[in-house]
Amino acid sequence: xxxxxxxxxxxxxxxxxxxxxxxxxxxxxxxxxxxxxxxxxxxxxxxxxxxxxxxxxxxxxxxxxxxxxxxxxxxxxxxxxxxxxxxxxxxxxxxxxxxxxxxxxxxxxxxxxxxxxxxxxxxxxxxxxxxxxxxxxxxxxxxxxxxxxxxxxxxxxxxxxxxxxxxxxxxxxxxxxxxxxxxxxxxxxxxxxxxxxxxxxxxxxxxxxxxxxxxxxxxxxxxxxxxxxxxxxxxxxxxxxxxxxxxxxxxxxxxxxxxxxxxxxxxxxxxxxxxxxxxxxxxxxxxxxxxxxxxxxxxxxxxxxxxxxxxxxxxxxxxxxxxxxxxxxxxxxxxxxxxxxxxxxxxxxxxxxxxxxxxxxxxxxxxxxxxxxxxxx
Amino acid sequence: xxxxxxxxxxxxxxxxxxxxxxxxxxxxxxxxxxxxxxxxxxxxxxxxxxxxxxxxxxxxxxxxxxxxxxxxxxxxxxxxxxxxxxxxxxxxxxxxxxxxxxxxxxxxxxxxxxxxxxxxxxxxxxxxxxxxxxxxxxxxxxxxxxxxxxxxxxxxxxxxxxxxxxxxxxxxxxxxxxxxxxxxxxxxxxxxxxxxxxxxxxxxxxxxxxxxxxxxxxxxxxxxxxxxxxxxxxxxxxxxxxxxxxxxxxxxxxxxxxxxxxxxxxxxxxxxxxxxxxxxxxxxxxxxxxxxxxxxxxxxxxxxxxxxxxxxxxxxxxxxxxxxxxxxxxxxxxxxxxxxxxxxxxxxxxxxxxxxxxxxxxxxxxxxxxxxxxxxx
Numbered sequence: 047x048x049x050x051x052x053x054x055x056x057x058x059x060x061x062x063x064x065x066x067x068x069x070x071x072x073x074x075x076x077x078x079x080x081x082x083x084x085x086x087x088x089x090x091x092x093x094x095x096x097x098x099x100x101x102x103x104x105x106x107x108x109x110x111x112x113x114x115x116x117x118x119x120x121x122x123x124x125x126x127x128x129x130x131x132x133x134x135x136x137x138x139x140x141x142x143x144x145x146x147x148x149x150x151x152x153x154x155x156x157x158x159x160x161x162x163x164x165x166x167x168x169x170x171x172x173x174x175x176x177x178x179x180x181x182x183x184x185x186x187x188x189x190x191x192x193x194x195x196x197x198x199x200x201x202x203x204x205x206x207x208x209x210x211x212x213x214x215x216x217x218x219x220x221x222x223x224x225x226x227x228x229x230x231x232x233x234x235x236x237x238x239x240x241x242x243x244x245x246x247x248x249x250x251x252x253x254x255x256x257x258x259x260x261x262x263x264x265x266x267x268x269x270x271x272x273x274x275x276x277x278x279x280x281x282x283x284x285x286x287x288x289x290x291x292x293x294x295x296x297x298x299x300x301x302x303x304x305x306x307x308x309x310x311x312x313x314x315x316x317x318x319x320x321x322x323x324x325x326x327x328x329x330x331x332x333x334x335x336x337x338x339x340x341x342x343x344x345x346x347x348x349x350x351x352x353x354x355x356x357x358x359x360x361x362x363x364x365x366x367x368x369x370x371x372x373x374x375x376x377x378x379x380x381x382x383x384x385x386x387x388x389x390x391x392x393x394x395x396x397x398x399x400x401x402x403x404x405x406x407x408x409x410x411x412x413x414x415x416x417x418x419x420x421x422x423x
Numbered sequence: 424x425x426x427x428x429x430x431x432x433x434x435x436x437x438x439x440x441x442x443x444x445x446x447x448x449x450x451x452x453x454x455x456x457x458x459x460x461x462x463x464x465x466x467x468x469x470x471x472x473x474x475x476x477x478x479x480x481x482x483x484x485x486x487x488x489x490x491x492x493x494x495x496x497x498x499x500x501x502x503x504x505x506x507x508x509x510x511x512x513x514x515x516x517x518x519x520x521x522x523x524x525x526x527x528x529x530x531x532x533x534x535x536x537x538x539x540x541x542x543x544x545x546x547x548x549x550x551x552x553x554x555x556x557x558x559x560x561x562x563x564x565x566x567x568x569x570x571x572x573x574x575x576x577x578x579x580x581x582x583x584x585x586x587x588x589x590x591x592x593x594x595x596x597x598x599x600x601x602x603x604x605x606x607x608x609x610x611x612x613x614x615x616x617x618x619x620x621x622x623x624x625x626x627x628x629x630x631x632x633x634x635x636x637x638x639x640x641x642x643x644x645x646x647x648x649x650x651x652x653x654x655x656x657x658x659x660x661x662x663x664x665x666x667x668x669x670x671x672x673x674x675x676x677x678x679x680x681x682x683x684x685x686x687x688x689x690x691x692x693x694x695x696x697x698x699x700x701x702x703x704x705x706x707x708x709x710x711x712x713x714x715x716x717x718x719x720x721x722x723x724x725x726x727x728x729x730x731x732x733x734x735x736x737x738x739x740x741x742x743x744x745x746x747x748x749x750x751x752x753x754x755x756x757x758x759x760x761x762x763x764x765x766x767x768x769x770x771x772x773x774x775x776x777x778x779x780x781x782x783x784x785x786x787x788x789x790x791x792x793x794x795x796x797x798x799x800x
Contacts, residue, residue, distance in 0.1 A: 048783065051571055053603060083725065086569030087597055088780040098571035102603075126602055127570060131637050133662040134599040137686055141596065142756075144661070144689030145720050147727045192463030193504060194428055194475035219518065220464055222511040225503055226430060226479075258510050261670035284521070285510040287664040293638035309514055312521030313691030313698040320693030343522050348460065350524045379519075403465040406425065 050096035059122035060160055061107065062139045063153035066117045067319045073117035077106050080149065083142050085127055102127060130163040132292045132335060140322065152323040154330055161368045168295055169303045169338040170371025171396050177303065178213050178250050184390050184422040185374065185398040187214035188405055188415065190221065190236060197227040201235025203411060208243030208251040210415025214398065215240060216280045217256040219307045230270050237274035252277025254305055257294065258285055278303040281337065284310030288335045295336020306337030324355040329362020332373070339374045339398050344389065347380025360393050374398045386421040427473035436499035437537055438484065439516045440530035443494045444696045450494035454483050457526065460519050462504055479504060507540040509669045509712060517699065529700040531707055538745045545672055546680045546715040547748025548773050554680065555590050555627050561767050561799040562751065562775040564591035565782055565792065567598065567613060574604040578612025580788060585620030585628035587792025591775065592617060593657045594633040596684045607647050614651035629654025631682055634671065635662055655680040658714065661687030665712045672713025683714030701732040706739020716751045716775050721766065724757025737770050751775045763798040
């Protein structure tokens with residue numbers, strides 16, 4: 047038995063929603079175990095009637111079936127368990143329980159003091175619309191690809207897409223620092239080409255290079271990108287961690303929008319009964335971590351997300367969530383020019399359309415980009 | 424059509440193994456698409472007969488059924504696509520394809536130049552055995568818990584476990600910088616208590632604090648830990664990224680062993696047909712990234728890993744893999760004192776037994792630890 051402990055706690059509690067597969071009585075038992083697993087990870091019978099039991103162990107707030115064989119629990123945690131750190135918030139929400147079968151994290155609610163530590167998206171939908179002087183139309187984005195081209199050719203390509211009026215041009219998520227087009231050469235070439243195009247057209251195209259790279263080089267790459275005058279950053283939290291995104295969103299010297307990419311996050315949504323709900327992962331968590339734009343594979347493309355999953359993601363990007371700004375859902379992964387109208391009608395105008403390789407079906411990239419830009423009004 | 428490109432490549436190629444659910448002909452088609460998805464992510468018909476097609480697009484080396492409805496493909500990638508960066512290696516192996524249903528990453532093979540950039544485990548099984556003067560017995564480890572205790576109490580607890588002869592005492596994975604026991608206070612108290620105990624007993628117990636924390640504080644926490652003279656580090660790559668582990672394993676000033684923890688990685692193993700194989704994630708990737716010890720939930724505990732999955736992880740920790748040192752599999756998650764003999768007989772002597780809360784079933788922690796230590800010889 048652990049000696050009884052007295053603690054000072056604020057009473058502020060954040061909340062997670064979990065769906066348990068099974069009937070109500072086993073769900074309650076599993077929810078009770080989860081309250082322990084996610085916090086003290088210690089035999090509950092060895093904790094007496096003290097403040098650890100009262101405050102540190104998670105607390106079931108509600109528990110009720112939501113569908114045949116699915117029981118939803120709302121579990122709250124003392125804000126102190128999170129140390130107000132995003133890494134530890136994620137750890138409390140789903141660290142060990144990510145390893146459990148048949149429990150899915152389907153929602154989170156922060157608290158006032160957590161939001162104060164997690165500023166969330168710096169721009170969000172309204173800020174990015176201001177920056178691009180695009181008050182209400184869907185935005186259009188594309189990527190520099192394919193891997194294998196030189197920095198010079200990517201620079202030329204970026205300039206052409208900017209001349210064609212694309213709002214955002216990002217590095218393909220697979221570009222990092224390959225010898226074909228080293229990071230610094232590529233970023234300087236693309237940033238310069240986009241600036242030159244903007245100067246000619248009066249446009250505001252943003253070039254967003256990738257911040258995927260070795261831990262000890264992330265700061266140097268950021269410095270290069272900022273020095274080159276890039277318009278935003280592409281961040282891959284599956285590879286560099288959600289807290290890297292939060293870090294970039296919190297830095298005073300990074301006053302540019304961030305695009306979150308789903309690479310290496312798919313495992314979390316690969317099981318119907320475990321992992322993290324699409325909306326929670328690609329909507330809520332991206333937003334909490336500070337992405338202004340969240341990329342995900344749209345239904346009907348190369349991936350297999352359902353229309354319902356895609357709708358849920360776009361809703362999670364935009365719905366009220368503490369005081370965090372709404373962000374742009376960005377359906378991608380097989381988007382084509384002829385789908386633009388359908389996609390806009392499915393997702394609505396507060397959407398970034400990300401069209402990659404398909405723009406190259408026409409050799410004149412300026413014209414190809416312009417056609418997409420014109421299609422969104 | 425992209426203008427033909429000429430590239431200089433080494434010819435060195437790394438390899439991934441994927442299991443596709445389905446029949447052989449659809450598997451071949453999906454493997455071909457995966458070769459494109461993981462590299463150029465660009466319409467293949469727009470790439471001519473050039474060096475991008477020849478070298479950058481992944482290449483199917485073998486493809487054959489391995490079981491009813493499961494087809495295994497070996498796909499190789501030019502080492503240049505990885506930029507010799509772990510983040511980008513993971514991106515090429517499974518970045519976008521983690522989002523595909525019914526394909527599982529089940530194995531990887533590096534190349535000589537990749538291994539040169541990824542030193543892997545600094546100690547591995549032989550190095551950690553030397554450090555602990557334990558040439559052949561299983562090792563025993565425990566954790567400081569439950570969250571809610573003060574730094575002083577964790578310090579006392581660490582001293583008692585060290586007096587009892589535990590080989591490794593780690594922070595519970597849920598401890599970070601909570602107000603109950605702030606990081607610096609806890610780390611200094613535990614490191615000092617373990618040092619004092621080692622001085623008294625002549626033992627070599629290693630205390631390993633967690634390196635889970637905000638991106639911009641990771642270096643400071645490392646500096647505090649090193650200054651306190653800790654014996655190793657606990658790393659949570661699901662939260663801070665696999666490359667953070669690699670970074671720590673590569674730093675000259677971090678000449679201590681690293682323990683990799685599975686928190687927030689479970690999503691990858693939650694689907695039978697998607698995600699990453701248990702052995703690849705908790706064995707191979709932890710080892711490639713530089714963990715000397717890889718923690719995973721053992722069968723028969725609080726989690727639901729099968730005995731077969733656990734065996735596969737321990738094999739992947741120890742089997743020949745390029746020139747990387749073998750590492751200690753560390754079954755955990757509900758280990759108890761009375762299971763020690765069974766667990767050792769299941770996993771063999773090259774194992775770290777991680778027993779947490781169960782040690783507290785006896786109030787005398789020195790005696791409780793000693794009983795476990797004695798049980799392994």
